[in-house]
Amino acid sequence: MIDTQTLFQISKTKKIDQFTVLREILQISFLNYFYKNPESRNVFFKGGTCLKLLYNSNRFSEDLDFSTNQDRKVLGEIISKALDSLKPEFPEIYFKDVASITGVTEKIYLPTEITSQPLTIRLDFSQREEVFFPRQNTISTDLPVLSVSVINYLDEKEILSEKVRAIMTRKRGRDLYDLWFLLNKKVEFDKKLIQKKLDLYRKKYSLESLIERIDTWNEKELIRDVSKFLPKNDRAILQNLKKFLLKELSI
Template sequence: MIPQREIKEKARVFGVPVSTIERDYGQNWLLKNLSSINMALKGGTGIRKVYIENYRFSDDLDFTLLEEIKVEEIKTKVKEAIVKSLEESGISFDEDPVISENENGFAIDVYFRIMQRGPNKTRIKIDITKSFNEKIFLPLEEREIIHPYSDSFLSQVKVYSLEEILAEKIRSLFQRTRPRDLYDVWFLWKEWKKVDKTKVQQILPKKFKFKNVKLDINGLKSRKNNFKKAWKTSLGHQLKNLPAFEKVFNSVLKIIESTRIFRLS
């Protein structure tokens, strides 16, 4: 396990709480050893873990299953991944995660401790979507996990393409109010030059149709204050320099309105 001074130094450099660095570090080891489950990494964690080093931190590990798997097998393989991560990293993971099944998939809470004292432990939340609840339209990629810590390892993971991640993030804006989705859409579309926007535009209508989500610009605008209220509390512990909310929100509206990327009924 890396020394505590390394965790503290990274927290100082990136301007985030120590617990954010601890979680990021623990996520990496779990991600390495969850590869025995046939699933693909996605979401903001996917951006940080394999595509953009030093991207915003993420609280969860999000996956989509690539085949049907029973809850008993999920439990077994997750426990195996935890034990292996404990053995390889020295992190004090609880070996009995809290696992529940729902209509959408599986929700898993893994608890661990590195520097924290007292009764509370740091949590890593793992969300696994069942294969029939999400459709992947672009080829998956297999990429090296970015592990910017001194106990380096080499491991690959199946992951959504950046274009698929961005398409789901845009759709998510019309499903729920999560500031991280707003930030990710803004960054990937405006600030990151390696996204193929043509591919994003091609699959967006399919993404919306699969989940029966309607494009409702007025509805999105009506939730502006809800996004704003949660902006700092949701993202403040995930990155050092949080951009101004108004700048990001207005930019995302322009992305949606001016590019006419949607042709949905």
């Protein structure tokens, strides 16, 4: 496992805590071994961590989210094999099932010297989703971790559509930040694709409803939810994130 001095230096350079740096190293390493397995060909990486690792978002993330048609048994085997490959570097790593009604959820645990609580990474596999725009690439990183496997993942406009759906159906400030990031990149805002994603929840899309949802978001909760995932130098934007996001949506 990475030594504490190296971890400290990376944390200092990136202006984020050591726990978050170590989590990203573990995320990348896990994905590398996960996608080495040919059974992963129908598992598509998505969500906030995908934006961070494959689209260069500056927001760190806790979870790994996927869409797949693989069954629970096969997914468990892929995860188990990936963790076996990680054990030489992370001997105490393990995972547990988490109850879920919408797919398969697992949680990886890694005891560390950084805190008394283990580092955790939640793995969420949605088995209800159709993937419309798959992509493939490797993860490029400046962290001291090997990443050579080809990753199957969602195109950014499909992630944007799922982020809009997330904003319409739950309350997580990080979804607002991710949507702003994608709109700021001028990613296509595909209304038909957004509606396809909302059909799963039997909801209708309208720009007015989305704007109202964002406009009434509690700003303190937004800042509290997102700030810990951003480098210190990037947190100032959160004070005006709602304003910037609403401006992007009104163009």
